Amino acid sequence: MCGVLPLWAASGGDGVSEKPRFEGWACPLPLRNYPTVVLGHGSGGQMMADLIRHLFVPELGNELLGQMADSTVIDLEGARLAFTTDSYVVSPLFFPGGDIGELAVNGTVNDLAMSGATPLFLSAAFILEEGLPMETLARVAESARRACEAAGVRVVAGDTKVVNRGHGDGLYLSMAGLGVVPEGIGIGPERARPGDAVLVNGPIGDHGMAILSVREGLEFEAAIESDTAPLNGLVGAMLVASREIHCLRDLTRGGLAAALNELASASKVGVEFEEASVPVRPAVRAACEMLGFDPLYVANEGKLVCFVPEGSAEAVLGAMRAHALGAEARRIGTVVAGHPGQVVARTGIGGSRLVDLPAGELLPRIC
Amino acid sequence: MCGVLPLWAASGGDGVSEKPRFEGWACPLPLRNYPTVVLGHGSGGQMMADLIRHLFVPELGNELLGQMADSTVIDLEGARLAFTTDSYVVSPLFFPGGDIGELAVNGTVNDLAMSGATPLFLSAAFILEEGLPMETLARVAESARRACEAAGVRVVAGDTKVVNRGHGDGLYLSMAGLGVVPEGIGIGPERARPGDAVLVNGPIGDHGMAILSVREGLEFEAAIESDTAPLNGLVGAMLVASREIHCLRDLTRGGLAAALNELASASKVGVEFEEASVPVRPAVRAACEMLGFDPLYVANEGKLVCFVPEGSAEAVLGAMRAHALGAEARRIGTVVAGHPGQVVARTGIGGSRLVDLPAGELLPRIC
Numbered sequence: 001m002c003g004v005l006p007l008w009a010a011s012g013g014d015g016v017s018e019k020p021r022f023e024g025w026a027c028p029l030p031l032r033n034y035p036t037v038v039l040g041h042g043s044g045g046q047m048m049a050d051l052i053r054h055l056f057v058p059e060l061g062n063e064l065l066g067q068m069a070d071s072t073v074i075d076l077e078g079a080r081l082a083f084t085t086d087s088y089v090v091s092p093l094f095f096p097g098g099d100i101g102e103l104a105v106n107g108t109v110n111d112l113a114m115s116g117a118t119p120l121f122l123s124a125a126f127i128l129e130e131g132l133p134m135e136t137l138a139r140v141a142e143s144a145r146r147a148c149e150a151a152g153v154r155v156v157a158g159d160t161k162v163v164n165r166g167h168g169d170g171l172y173l174s175m176a177g178l179g180v181v182p183e184g185i186g187i188g189p190e191r192a193r194p195g196d197a198v199l200v201n202g203p204i205g206d207h208g209m210a211i212l213s214v215r216e217g218l219e220f221e222a223a224i225e226s227d228t229a230p231l232n233g234l235v236g237a238m239l240v241a242s243r244e245i246h247c248l249r250d251l252t253r254g255g256l257a258a259a260l261n262e263l264a265s266a267s268k269v270g271v272e273f274e275e276a277s278v279p280v281r282p283a284v285r286a287a288c289e290m291l292g293f294d295p296l297y298v299a300n301e302g303k304l305v306c307f308v309p310e311g312s313a314e315a316v317l318g319a320m321r322a323h324a325l326g327a328e329a330r331r332i333g334t335v336v337a338g339h340p341g342q343v344v345a346r347t348g349i350g351g352s353r354l355v356d357l358p359a360g361e362l363l364p365r366i367c
Numbered sequence: 368m369c370g371v372l373p374l375w376a377a378s379g380g381d382g383v384s385e386k387p388r389f390e391g392w393a394c395p396l397p398l399r400n401y402p403t404v405v406l407g408h409g410s411g412g413q414m415m416a417d418l419i420r421h422l423f424v425p426e427l428g429n430e431l432l433g434q435m436a437d438s439t440v441i442d443l444e445g446a447r448l449a450f451t452t453d454s455y456v457v458s459p460l461f462f463p464g465g466d467i468g469e470l471a472v473n474g475t476v477n478d479l480a481m482s483g484a485t486p487l488f489l490s491a492a493f494i495l496e497e498g499l500p501m502e503t504l505a506r507v508a509e510s511a512r513r514a515c516e517a518a519g520v521r522v523v524a525g526d527t528k529v530v531n532r533g534h535g536d537g538l539y540l541s542m543a544g545l546g547v548v549p550e551g552i553g554i555g556p557e558r559a560r561p562g563d564a565v566l567v568n569g570p571i572g573d574h575g576m577a578i579l580s581v582r583e584g585l586e587f588e589a590a591i592e593s594d595t596a597p598l599n600g601l602v603g604a605m606l607v608a609s610r611e612i613h614c615l616r617d618l619t620r621g622g623l624a625a626a627l628n629e630l631a632s633a634s635k636v637g638v639e640f641e642e643a644s645v646p647v648r649p650a651v652r653a654a655c656e657m658l659g660f661d662p663l664y665v666a667n668e669g670k671l672v673c674f675v676p677e678g679s680a681e682a683v684l685g686a687m688r689a690h691a692l693g694a695e696a697r698r699i700g701t702v703v704a705g706h707p708g709q710v711v712a713r714t715g716i717g718g719s720r721l722v723d724l725p726a727g728e729l730l731p732r733i734c
Contacts, residue, residue, distance in 0.1 A: 037499040042529030055501070056525060059508040060491070060515070064523040072523045074488060077446035077547055085490035085543055086526045121441060123452035124427070125541045127494070132404040134422070141426040148427070156431040156439045157543070158423060159453045162409030163732065169534050174492045176452055176524070176543030180444055365530065 040360025044253025044299075047360040068266060069189050070114035070250060073181055080181040082117035084108060087174040091365040093140065096210045097225030100173055101144035103301060103367060106230045107252065108177040109151045113232040114248040114304065116187040116239060117179030122148070123157035124175055129168035140171065151230035153177070184243050191246040192267035196335035197313035199306040201234060201320050202227075202328040203279040204256050208298035209287045211366055222283035229302030234325045241319035242312035251300040252367060254358050258297070259305050260343040261357040268340045272352075273333025275345040296345075297358050299366045307335055407727025411620025411666075414727040435633060436556050437481035437617060440548055447548040449484035451475060454541040458732040460507065463577045464592030467540055468507035470668060470734060472514035473597045474619065475544040480599040481615040481671065483554040483606060484546030489515070490524035491542055496535035507538065518597035520544070551610050558613040559634035563702035564680035566673040568601060568687050569594070569695040570646040571623050575665035576654045578733055589650035596669030601692045608686035609679035618667040619734060621725050625664070626672050627710040628724040635707045639719075640700025642712040663712075664725050666733045674702055 040047040057065070064072050071084035088104040098106075105122065112119040124144065128137065148154060206227040213224055231250065238245060247267070249259040256278065264271045280288075280295045288295050302325060308316050313331065320326030343355040407414040424432070431439050438451035455471040465473075472489065479486040491511065495504065515521060573594040580591055598617065605612060614634070616626040623645065631638045647655075647662045655662050669692060675683050680698065687693030710722040 035501055037495045037497055037501065037504065037529055039497050039529050039531070042495065042527055048527060051527060052525075055505055056508060056527075059505070059512040060522045060525070062521050062523070064488075064521060065525065074523065074545075076448075076487070076545075077444075079444035079446050081443075081545075083488060083490060083524050083545060085492045085524050085541070087492040087494050087528045087541055089494060089528045089530050120443070121431075121450060123450060123543050125452045125454040125543075127454050127456060127539055127541075128404045128409065130404060130406050134402055134404065137404065138422055138426070141423060145426040154429050154431060155427045156429070156441065157450050157452050158419075158427070158432065159541075160409055160415060160418060160423075161454045161456045162404055162406050163456050163536065163539075164406070167534055167536050169530065172494055172530075172539070174452070174454055174494075174526075174541030176450075176490050176492075178441075178443075178448075178450060178545070365528075 039364040043358065043360055043362060043364065044258050045358035045360055049357065067188065070111040071117065071177070073115050082112045082115040082179040082181055084111040085174065085176040086111065087172060088367055089169065089172050089365055090211065090367050091169060092214060093136065093170055095214050095226055096223060098228040099140060099143050100171065101140035102147040103228050104173045104175045105144050105147035105151060106228050106301060107367060108175040109153060109230045109232050110250045112177045112179035113235040114250055115181055116185035116235065116248070117181045119151060119153050119177055119179040119232050121156045121178040122153055122175050124155050124173060125159040127168055127172040128160065128162045129170050130162055130165040132170050136170065147230065151232055185239065187245055187248055189247055189249070189263050189266035192263055192269050192307045192335050193246060193309070194269055194335050194337040195310050196246055196307040197310055197331055198271060198273055198333040198335065199308065199313065199317055199320065199329060199331050200256065200278065201304055201326040203281045203284065204251060204300055204303055205280055205284040205288060205295035205298035207301040208363055208366055209284050212363055213287065220283050220287050224283050224287060227300055227302035229325055231302065231304055231325060234320065234323045237319045237323045238306065238316050241315040242308060244312045245306060245308045245316065247307035249305050251303040251305060253299050255297045255299055256305060257343065257355050258357055260355065263307060264343050265341045270336040270339040271333060271343045272336050273345055276348050277330055277332045279328055279330055296355060297362050301367065406731040410725065410727055410729060410731065411625050412725035412727055416724065434555065437478040438484065438544070440482050449479045449482040449546040449548055451478040452541065452543040453478065454539060455734055456536065456539050456732055457578065457734050458536060459581060460503065460537055462581050462593055463590060465595040466507060466510050467538065468511035469514040470595050471540045471542045472511050472518060473595045473668060474734060475542040476518045476520060476597045476599050477617045479544045479546035480602040481617055482548055483552035483602065483615070484548045486518060486520050486544055486546040486599050488523045488545040489520055489542050491522050491540065492526040494535055494539040495527065495529045496537050497529055497532040499537050503537065514597065518599055552606065554612055554615055556614055556616070556630050556633035559630055559636050559674045559702050560613060560676070561636055561702050561704040562677050563613055563674040564677055564698055565638060565640055565700040565702065566675065566680065566684055566687065566696060566698050567623065567645065568671055568693040570648045570651065571618060571667055571670055572647055572651040572655060572662035572665035574668040575730055575733055576651050579730055580654065587650050587654050591650050591654060594667055594669035596692050598669065598671055598692060601687065601690045604686045604690050605673065605683050608682040609675060611679045612673060612675045612683065614674035616672050618670040618672060620666050622664045622666055623672060624710065624722050625724055627722065630674065631710050632708045637703040637706040638700060638710045639703050640712055643715050644697055644699045646695055646697055663722060664729050668734065
C-alpha cells in the first residue's frame, strides 16, 4: 500500500507536518493530497477512507462510530440496537432492475442486516430539486413502499427539503435505519479469525454495470440488471444455520475488493481467495473486459460476503443456497494469519496478486 | 381555509377525481395544483402539508409516521425511543450566529427534545459537491462536533457521497437522531386541551432574518444573529417543573404560525394569543417591517412553543426563565375549545385575525 499521506496540505490540520512515506509497495497512484473534494472521496475506496480517517474521525469520532461497521450496534435501555445511515445520489434515478427508492430501502435494510439485526424502522429525508415532476416523486415513493413491504420495514420519520432548479439532480434520498440485534449474535468487522471460510451469495458486478450501461447508453448482448435486493431474509436464514458467523459485509461501493480489505484490516488478518471461484455473470464479465473494469471492484446492491468458522461453513452455505437470494452462493476463499490487512487472489495460472482497496474513482454516483 | 385541492392532476392519482371545494374562508391563494415540485413544497407550510398528505402518506403512511410529531416515539424491546430525521440545505453554509454543522446537530437534537426525549445518538450523511474546499468541510465537521458536545450527543453512524461539480451547493447534511423518552412523559401534538397555557421561550424570527440578511447582503442597524441552540437542556428543566406538559414544538420552517396551526389541527382545538405579547427583537421587527415579512411566519432554530395545563403554567414558565435559553420566556395565549384547528391572534386595537398556516414560499433554504 502507498504510505498514508496527509489529506490536504493547506488547511492547517496536524497532517501538515506528516511526511509522505514511500516504503512498501510500489505506488502508481497520484498523491492523495487534495485541497478540495473530488468524486473519488465518495467512491468507497482509499480516498474515502482517508477522508474519514483524517477529517471526520478527528472531529466526530468515538468508540461507537469507530466500529466502522455497516451499522453501529448500540446498547440502549437493555436493548441491542443497530443504527445506520446512507444518502442515495444515484444517477440516473431509474435504472435497469430498480430505482433510487427501492435502492435506498434495500441499502439501508442491508446495512442493518450486516450486523445481524432485524431491520424495523427507517427514516426518509428527501432533497428535491425545484422542477422535479411530481410523477417522478410519486414513482419513487411507490417503489420505496414496495421495497419496505418486501423487507418488512416501515418508514416512521421523514423530511422534505426543496433546493433551487439546477441543483440536486432531481432528488437525493437520505435514509437512516433502526433494527434490533437478537441475543447471541456477535457479528462485527473485527471478528474474523484465521481459518474462517469466505462465502459470497452470488455473482458480482451486476449493479455497477447496470448503472454504467444506462448512463453511457451502452447495449450489451444480454441485458444487465441491478441486483438490488433486501438481504435481511437471507441473513436470517444463515443465522438459523449457525450463530457462529463472524463477519458480514454487503458489497456496495468498491465491490468485493473493498469489503474484503475492510474486514482484513479491521480484524488484522489476511484473506486469500481463488479468483476463478468468484461468480461473475458472462454478460457482466464481457462488459467489464470491454470497458477495462475489474468485477472485483464493481458495486453490488444485493450481494454480501460472509466469514464463518470452517466447522459451520457447509451449514451456512447450504442455508444460503436454499434461499432465493443465495442460490448461486459459493465459497471463494479462507481467512489466514499471514499478511494481516491484505487480500490476495490466487490466479488461474497458479500465481497470486494483491487485491488492494481501490484508490479513488471507479464509477461515481452508483448509489 | 381553502379547500384541499388535488396536489397534481396529470399523474393518475386518485386525487384527479376530487373536486375543488371552495366553501369556508375566502381564498386569495392560487390553486395548489402543481405538476412539478416548487420551492414552496419545502417551506413548512400548506403546500408541504399537501405534498405529505397526498403523496407521501398514501404510499408510506403508517400509524407511527402518522404521529406527525417532530420525532416519532417507538416502543421497542421495552424502551420508548424517539427517532427523527432532517436534511439541511441551508444557503449560505455559514451565516451570522452559526453554520450548517451546528444547525443540523441542534435541529436534530431539538426534534428529539420536542417529544420529551433525552437525545443520545445522531447519524450524519454528507452529500458533498465536487470542488468543495476541504477546509470548508473541516470547519463544518468541527462545528458539528462542538454542537454535539454542547448537547451531550454523539455521532455514531455516517455516510459520505460526492456529486458532480455544479450540483449540490457545496454540501447538504442529513441527520437522523435517536433518544430515549423517560417514563411518565406523554408529549404529543394531539394532546393539547382547552385551557392549556401557551408559552414561548423567547423572541422569534432571529434565524430567518439572519439568513435573509446575509443572503441578500442587507445590513441592519443592529446585527441579527441566528438563534440556533440545543433545546434539550431547557426542555429537561421544564419537565422537572412539571410532567404535565401536553405539547412542545420547535418554531422552525413556517415559524410560530405553522407550529400553532399544526398543534391546533392535530389536537382539534383552537388557539388564541395576544399578538402584542409575542416577543420580537426590535432589530428583527424593523427588518420584517422593511421587507414585508410577518415575524410569526419567520423560522427560528432555538425557539419552542409549549402547551401546558393552567395549573402548571407558572411553574413551567419559571423554569424556562431560570434557564439561559428561556430567559425571555412569555405566556402568549390559551388553548380554547372554539374554532378547532384554527389559530386566532388578538390584535393591539381589540380586533382579531386568523393566523393561517403559511401557503407556500416565504423564504427558501432556511435550514
